[in-house]
Amino acid sequence: MAQTATRSKPSTRSTAKRRSSGVRGSNRGRFTGESPELLQDYFREMTLIRRFEERAAQGYTQAKIGGYCHLNLGEEATVVGLMRALRKTDLLFTNYREHGYAIAKGIEPGRVMAELYGRTTGTSKGWGGSMHMFDVESGLLGGYGIVGGQIPLATGAALAIDYRSGDQVVMCQMGDGTTNIGAFHEALNIAALWNLPVVFVVVNNQLGMGTTVDKSSAEPELFKRAAAYKMPGERVDGNDVLAVRDAATRLVEQARNGGGPALLECVSERLKGHSVVDPAKYRSEESVAKAKAADPVLAFRAQLIEAGVLDEDSAAEIERQAQAEADAAVAFADDSPHPDPSTLFDYTYATPVANDSRRLPADPVF
Amino acid sequence: MAVITYRQALHDTLREEMLRDEDVFLIGEEIGVFEGSYKITAGLLKEFGEKRVRDTPIAEEGFVGAAVGAAMLGLRPVVELMTINFSLIALDQIVNHAAKIYGMFGGQTSVPMVLRTPGGGGQQLGATHSQNIELYYAFVPGLKVVAPSTPADAKALLLASIRDDDPVLFLENLSLYNTKGEVPDVVEPAEIGKAKVTREGTDITVIGYSRMAMVAQQVAEELHAEEGINAEVVDLRSLRPLDRQTIVDSVRKTGCAVVAEDDWLTYGIGAEIAASISDGAFDYLDAPVRRVAAAEVPLPYAKPLERAALPSAESLTTAIHQTLDAVGRRR
Numbered sequence: 001m002a003q004t005a006t007r008s009k010p011s012t013r014s015t016a017k018r019r020s021s022g023v024r025g026s027n028r029g030r031f032t033g034e035s036p037e038l039l040q041d042y043f044r045e046m047t048l049i050r051r052f053e054e055r056a057a058q059g060y061t062q063a064k065i066g067g068y069c070h071l072n073l074g075e076e077a078t079v080v081g082l083m084r085a086l087r088k089t090d091l092l093f094t095n096y097r098e099h100g101y102a103i104a105k106g107i108e109p110g111r112v113m114a115e116l117y118g119r120t121t122g123t124s125k126g127w128g129g130s131m132h133m134f135d136v137e138s139g140l141l142g143g144y145g146i147v148g149g150q151i152p153l154a155t156g157a158a159l160a161i162d163y164r165s166g167d168q169v170v171m172c173q174m175g176d177g178t179t180n181i182g183a184f185h186e187a188l189n190i191a192a193l194w195n196l197p198v199v200f201v202v203v204n205n206q207l208g209m210g211t212t213v214d215k216s217s218a219e220p221e222l223f224k225r226a227a228a229y230k231m232p233g234e235r236v237d238g239n240d241v242l243a244v245r246d247a248a249t250r251l252v253e254q255a256r257n258g259g260g261p262a263l264l265e266c267v268s269e270r271l272k273g274h275s276v277v278d279p280a281k282y283r284s285e286e287s288v289a290k291a292k293a294a295d296p297v298l299a300f301r302a303q304l305i306e307a308g309v310l311d312e313d314s315a316a317e318i319e320r321q322a323q324a325e326a327d328a329a330v331a332f333a334d335d336s337p338h339p340d341p342s343t344l345f346d347y348t349y350a351t352p353v354a355n356d357s358r359r360l361p362a363d364p365v366f
Numbered sequence: 367m368a369v370i371t372y373r374q375a376l377h378d379t380l381r382e383e384m385l386r387d388e389d390v391f392l393i394g395e396e397i398g399v400f401e402g403s404y405k406i407t408a409g410l411l412k413e414f415g416e417k418r419v420r421d422t423p424i425a426e427e428g429f430v431g432a433a434v435g436a437a438m439l440g441l442r443p444v445v446e447l448m449t450i451n452f453s454l455i456a457l458d459q460i461v462n463h464a465a466k467i468y469g470m471f472g473g474q475t476s477v478p479m480v481l482r483t484p485g486g487g488g489q490q491l492g493a494t495h496s497q498n499i500e501l502y503y504a505f506v507p508g509l510k511v512v513a514p515s516t517p518a519d520a521k522a523l524l525l526a527s528i529r530d531d532d533p534v535l536f537l538e539n540l541s542l543y544n545t546k547g548e549v550p551d552v553v554e555p556a557e558i559g560k561a562k563v564t565r566e567g568t569d570i571t572v573i574g575y576s577r578m579a580m581v582a583q584q585v586a587e588e589l590h591a592e593e594g595i596n597a598e599v600v601d602l603r604s605l606r607p608l609d610r611q612t613i614v615d616s617v618r619k620t621g622c623a624v625v626a627e628d629d630w631l632t633y634g635i636g637a638e639i640a641a642s643i644s645d646g647a648f649d650y651l652d653a654p655v656r657r658v659a660a661a662e663v664p665l666p667y668a669k670p671l672e673r674a675a676l677p678s679a680e681s682l683t684t685a686i687h688q689t690l691d692a693v694g695r696r697r
Contacts, residue, residue: 093435125472134471141438142471146462152431153463159432160439163391163417183458186428193423347469348507350476350531354559355607357507366614366646 034242036309042084042241043304044318046076046297049100051319051326052109056099056116059330060276065116068145069130072100074271077296078203079104081244082266085252086171091139091161093154094173096131097203098143101173106138109325110332119336126339127347148174148181151200155187158196158261169255170198171248177208179222191261192229199251200263203238205270210282226263238268239296269294367550373543375517376406376482379524380444384414387442390528391418393433394446403448404484404543430456430481434464434533437479442528450485450537451495457502464533465508476531480524484538486577486628487676493664496672498629503535504605510558511605513537515579517547519603522556529555537605539577539628559607563616567598569695570686571616571623573639575602578626578658578677585682595696597686605635613639614646621652622693624685626677631659652693656685 031039053071060069072079075097083104086092094101102112107123115122115133123133123140131145141157144150154172161168178184179202191198202222206213214220226233232254236247244266251262269291273280280288304310310318345358359365370378383390396403398411398421411419422429426447433443447453453460460481468476487496504511510532514520520538527534564579565586574582579601589595598616602609617623623643625636636657643655661675690696 122472124470124474127472128470132470134474136474141475142467144463146458149431149458149463152428152459153435153438155428156432156435156437157439158435160436160441163436163441183427183431186423186425187431189423189425190428190432347473349510350468350473350478353510353532353607354557355604355609355611356559357607364645365610365642 030303031307031309039304039309040314040318042080043300043310043315044322045080045104046241046300047319047322048109048325049076049079049103050297051322052103052112052329053099055326055330056113057272057276059113059116064334065130066118067129067131068096069116069276070097070274071272071276072097074269074291074295075203075205075238076100077241077300078238078244078266078268081241082171082173082201082248084245085248086139086169089139090168090252091141091154091157091170092173093141093150093157093170094143095147095150095175095178096143096145097175098133098140098173099130102133102135102140102143105135105140107133107135107140109329111135113329113333114336117333117336118338119333120339121332121336148178148183150174151178151181151183151187152190154198154200155191155196158191158198159194162194162196167256168197169252171201171252172198173201173203175208176202176204176206176213176222177211177216178202179225180216188225188229188231188261188263192231195258195260197255198261199248199255200261201248202263202265203268204265205268207270207274207283209274209278210280221265223263223265229261231260232262233265234262235265235267238266239294239299241296241300271295367548369546370517370549371543372517372520372538372545372547373404373406375520375549376524376538377408379521380407381410381413383525383528384410384418389440390442390444391420392444392446393420393422393429395422395424395448397421397446402446404540406482407446426452426456427459431459431463433479434459434467434477437477437533438467438475440478442478442480444480444482444528447481447483449495450483450499451497453481453483454499460503460509460533460535461506465506468532469508477533478531479533480527480536481533482536482538484540484543486539486541487660487665487672488541490667490669490672492667496665498627498660500535500537500605501629501633501635504608504635506606508532509606510534511537512558512603513539513576513605514603515542515574515576515601517545518549518553519556519562519601521549521553523558523603525553526555526558530558534558537576541577542580545580556603559604559609561603561609561612562601563598563612564601565597565599567596568620569596570690571598571600571613571620572626572682572686573600573602573613573623574626575605575635576628578628578682581677581679581682582626585679585686588679589683589686595686595690608638608642610642610646613642617643617647618650621650622655622689622695624656624658624682624689626658626682628660628677630662631657632662634659653689656689658682658685
């Protein structure tokens with residue numbers, strides 16, 4: 001990776017009292033004030049997402065999953081930390097890399113896997129696939145496949161909350177490449193002008209597909225872009241679940257209390273390619289080794305054991321359960337029905353209209 | 367029954383719908399303090415306040431997308447895009463998001479939004495401000511595209527569009543804003559997707575929408591008065607869904623047709639209508655379907671050039687004459 005160590009090292013803005021990396025031997029006292037149950041729960045969820053994504057990758061190579069498949073491998077601490085800052089009623093808009101977010105926002109893993117399998121039991125009844133999951137009940141208002149497309153939508157959802165004087169907050173997740181899209185700037189400007197309750201989160205894994213952040217962003221410290229819109233901008237270590245949770249919670253609650261929008265940058269590492277089919281040949285061995293060394297799931301496991309929150313047996317038990325849950329999700333997806341072709345025209349229009357064409361490819365027009 | 371302008375019909379409908387439903391709000395460039403580039407929203411900021419009449423920055427992708435997001439949560443935004451030309455900047459939000467959200471999430475949320483926007487040439491606005499690009503939107507399943515030609519229809523279709531749960535592109539035409547027509551005291555919402563036979567006739571079918579539906583109506587009346595030709599006029603009103611049945615029924619009756627459109631010929635809406643007639647009324651046709659459309663050039667600024675490029679009453683009359691000559695029906 002072309003990026004320098006200084007650049008990829010997170011600023012200490014929001015982690016001043018917290019170490020920004022999981023260096024072994026220095027974690028005693030790190031979890032002071034944290035409930036052991038909660039910490040175990042974070043580890044459980046991060047592990048579940050890891051196992052789920054491994055099964056998703058497998059399903060893809062078995063051709064059970066089609067299309068594109070962008071995994072959260074290496075970003076589990078960011079995913080879980082962000083979702084723990086939200087209430088169930090808060091709303092989330094994400095990009096196409098959203099399986100982990102769907103699970104952490106409260107959707108049954110089986111329904112997430114079923115969507116990947118294109119089954120009727122999936123989060124979008126098989127209409128969306130990997131990039132387009134949706135669930136009103138858990139507040140996931142969609143994964144979006146067009147880079148930056150979700151940002152104006154999230155701003156509009158925040159506008160609706162403000163319009164009705166609601167107390168929900170919208171979180172809008174995106175990748176580092178998104179910050180160069182016009183929609184990013186237009187939507188942040190509007191959100192700030194109207195003081196809307198939305199927190200924009202850039203997951204900076206330092207690669208927009210194969211292009212490093214310093215090759216695509218004139219200012220690669222992306223949180224600084226917030227200054228142009230007079231909103232708070234913070235950078236946090238995306239491999240540190242507690243640091244992410246704390247920064248996100250602060251910004252979310254600020255937005256909830258009328259403080260307006262904010263921009264949070266979580267610096268992360270991608271363990272694999274952009275998508276399942278991307279062998280990531282553009283990455284140096286050094287970059288991959290660095291990502292592996294920073295693996296947030298393994299690092300958190302080690303920290304919890306060192307701090308006495310977990311022992312080897314209980315960690316292994318959590319991992320066994322996560323594997324069983326991921327396997328169950330696959331079984332659920334496998335057992336679920338494919339959509340019936342007779343439902344093809346069910347979701348074109350919400351208000352039925354006269355003369356809506358329901359012609360199949362071989363049908364005559366008249 | 368009052369005689370009012372197309373502009374007034376739009377204004378009155380917006381106001382009435384805002385009074386009827388708290389969830390209806392207006393969003394767009396210059397609609398509040400400036401009272402709208404074409405004054406459709408005059409007085410509404412004063413009456414309803416900034417919450418419901420929302421001036422935006424010049425950022426079409428941003429505010430159209432924000433309207434889509436608000437609509438996903440059940441509000442009913444009516445967006446004013448200053449002209450349809452600027453809708454191209456918001457194309458991603460309209461085509462990739464507004465149109466797809468209901469389908470790609472399996473019907474879990476819809477986008478009850480109206481995008482009002484004027485288009486059309488004839489005002490010497492040059493190539494980028496005189497376009498008829500409704501076809502781009504009429505092509506997309508998930509969108510509804512309506513194009514009223516009269517004040518009464520403007521009201522009936524705008525009522526229907528605001529109350530519809532899907533994104534509706536509501537196409538206005540600059541040259542129609544000052545046209546007048548009778549509007550009943552009580553107007554029911556139109557049925558989106560239904561064309562209207564605005565003049566019954568037996569000699570030829572003339573099909574148009576928006577400005578060209580008005581021109582077709584005038585030409586038909588003139589041909590009847592001056593030459594005894596009895597043309598049937600079909601006003602499409604809705605470009606998606608397209609009411610093929612009404613078109614085909616009319617052509618089965620008359621045996622020939624002319625399509626009049628303000629957009630470009632190649633791949634245009636007239637092409638789709640001609641194909642529909644071929645599919646549904648081939649055996650009834652006594653002559654090929656003729657199309658009257660704009661010249662295929664970026665619309666020029668200079669008045670004589672612009673006039674030559676756009677379809678007119680004269681060019682439509684010529685096309686009708688040629689078709690009737692071909693079938694030996696000209697008197």
